Amino acid sequence: MRLHPALSGIAPRPAWLPIGLGSLLRLVQIWMPVLGIHSWRQADTAAMARHFSQAGTPIWLPQIDWSGASAGFVESEFPIYPFLVSRLYTLMGVQEWLGRGLSVLCSGLTIWLVMRLGRRWFSPESGWWAGLAFAIAPLGVYFGRAFQAEALLLLCAAGALESLSLWREQRLPWALALSWLCFTTAGLIKVIPLLWLGLPLLMVQLSTNPQNHATPWKTLLNRLMRLLRHPGFWFYISTSLGAIAGWYWHAHQLGQASGLSFGFWGSGADRSSLSLLLDLNGWINLLLRIGLRLLALVGVPFLLLGLRASWRSGGGQIAISGLLGVLLCTIATMRSSTIHEYYQLPLLLFSSPLIGLGWQNWKQHRPRWQRRLLLSLALVVSLTVLSLDYWAVEHRQRQAxxxxxxxxxxxxxxxxxxxxxxxxxxxxxxxxxxxxxxxxxxxxxxxxxxxxxxxxxxxxxxxxxxxxxxxxxxxxxxxxxxxxxxxxxxxxxxxxxxxxxxxxxxxxxxx
CATH class of the missing domain: 3.40.50 (Rossmann fold)
Structure with a gap:
């Protein structure tokens, strides 16, 4: 990876270091059965993979275990992740580490893409530190080896952002097609990426060179009006939404026939309410979780520094629009967001480049011992959170x-x-x-x-x-x-x- 000429005197940093460190952390206890924090979600995913493999059912007929005396066909998100795992099962037998290994692979590729996004939005130095921030984030580590689709979801989101940016620069048709495929797959895995991923993708389309000054809002509005008149834009959106809507219509029919559903539609879903949005304790708990388990405490001040430094840049507009999209999704799904930690995972895609920028600006003219101390502290906090809140829980539940x-x-x-x-x-x-x-x-x-x-x-x-x-x-x-x-x-x-x-x-x- 080559560095920006303006960063003279800084030796090139090896891209494999954040990827290797992140992958190593995610390989801890990869042999564990499906237990631990949020094991219920992982258990359903693992059950789907097992049934796909053993029953030979097609991808459009996912099955779960809590089906009583029935076959267990269930209304669910598009089960691309358990289906991929089932193909590995066909080759090597039902072994849960194969599913965890697929998550590790997806997460390692996402670290690489986060580094590219940080480099594209800010600078090569910021991108490298963004990859490191993503690699050691406790929540990113845990769900980067969990038996569920979150690692694949983040990979698709990062791939959509990178490939659309590449298309904007070089007008390569394959890059636009890859962006569509990644965006559509993300929406099939979970519906809410349509917002937290859709907003930054729109900003990629509207902005100029991300490393230049921020595009004025009046200019952005004019470009948006021109974009809305472009048939290619509507083809991209309509075909993607059509594919997503088609799957969820089929899934709903499947749930109606079987009576089995994950309950993400209808009045019974109870995603949010005014009382939840006005609950101060809920927001405080959410912020504490983000600060400790997502940013490992040390990342908090550097995120703020990155926000301040990026405010007037095109890359900053893209990253901040992603943070805003996650916030809007949190408001729309407040109950789920306060219960399920993985709803905060998309923040890593946008906070990590900002942390990288904040760290790059802070560390200039700082003594080496201060930098090493903070890096060591971040790693210690991450390992402590992972050991106490995640890995130890898996051990206890395994014995139970x-x-x-x-x-x-x-x-x-x-x-x-x-x-x-x-x-x-x-x-x-x-x-x-x-x-x-x-x-x-x-x-x-x-x-x-x-x-x-x-x-x-x-x-x-x-x-x-x-x-x-x-x-x-x-x-x-x-x-x-x-x-x-x-x-x-x-x-x-x-x-x-x-x-x-x-x-x-x-x-x-x-x-």
Whole structure:
């Protein structure tokens, strides 16, 4: 990578260093089963990949595990990620590290693209530090090796921005086609990129050379009016939206037929509300999460410095429009954003180049020891957050659930239907590689037990300690479950993990 001539006296920095460091961090515990923070989302993705591989179903028929006695076809986002993983399963068997490995590959490529975006928007030096900021961000590391589509989503978003910028500069048809493909795929994986990715893509179209001064708003408005009269613009937008709408129409029909859905449409979705938007505690918690888990604390001041330095540049307009787009998406999906950390991941695409610019401006005329101290502190904060909040959780949950899951795999037939007492969390079903029902401990009524028997359920499985994989079991329900186990001669109990497996036939309604 060549540096800008204005940065004389600065030795070229190897592009492989941020990519290598980021990939190394993402390879930690890559062998782990699908457990840990947000394991429910990863479990559904892993289940889809397993069913695609074992059942040989096409990509337009995704299946999940919490299907009861049905096949499990579900209304979902476009399952390109689990389908790709299933192709790897076909070659090497069902091994979860293959899915994590695909995420690591996507994340490594995204680091490279973030470096290119930082170089394009600001300078080669800023781009290199942008890649490093992206590489060590705790949230980026965790979801850059998680068994879900977020790593592929960020890769598509970064690819859309880079390829459209390349088309603007050189008018290469393949670059425009690649931009369309990446943008459309991002919208298929998740709907909300239409906003947080659409805005910066529009700014790429309207701006001149990103490293020049910012384009005046009056000029931007005039260019926007000309762009709206261009048929190519409407062809790009209409075909992309048509493909996305076509998939979600099909997915809705699938959900209507099966009764299974991730619940992202309709009034029941409950994405946001005025009370949530006015909840100060919610915003404070969100900012704290972003500051610690996304920016590793050290990145916060450099993000502010980068914002200040980029305010009057074309690249700054693109990056800031991306931040604004993520903010608008957060407002539109406030409930989901406060619960699901990966809703903040797109911030990394736009904050990392700004952090790189802020660091580049700050470190000039600073002693080397200060720079090394801050870099070391950022890495220590990132490793501490990853160790305590993510990697350790995977270890604890592995000890809690894998003995039961392995027992089910070993002792029960592949077509056995399991009642998983884990509330709405499908993690245990996926670990056991079985389909069945999800219920909470308070739903263990004689009527439901009889209904499961008639539907073909073979066993009841769960934990004395956990109602979900992260919610402690109330003491009263613990006693009820232990009484059920004691009354069942065929029950299996693991005293170390405090999990159980009870034949449904031994659960009598009157008991």
């Amino acid at each position: 659930w894998m003995p039961l899951a392995l027992t089910i795999r070993r002792d029960l037939p592949i077509d056995a239907r399991i009642v998983s007492v884990t509330s709405t969390d499908p993690t245990l079903l996926n670990l056991a590689r079985r389909q069945g029902w999800l219920i909470s401990s308070k739903q263990l009524t004689p009527e439901r037990i009889q209904r499961w028997k008639k539907a073909g359920a073979s066993h009841l499985a769960g934990s004395f300690m956990w109602d979900k994989t992260y919610r402690p079991m109330p003491e009263q329900r613990q006693r009820i479950l232990r009484e059920m186990v004691d009354a069942s001669p065929g029950a299996w109990v693991d005293p170390r993990s405090q999990t159980y497996l009870i034949p449904i036939d031994e659960l009598h309604p009157q008991g």
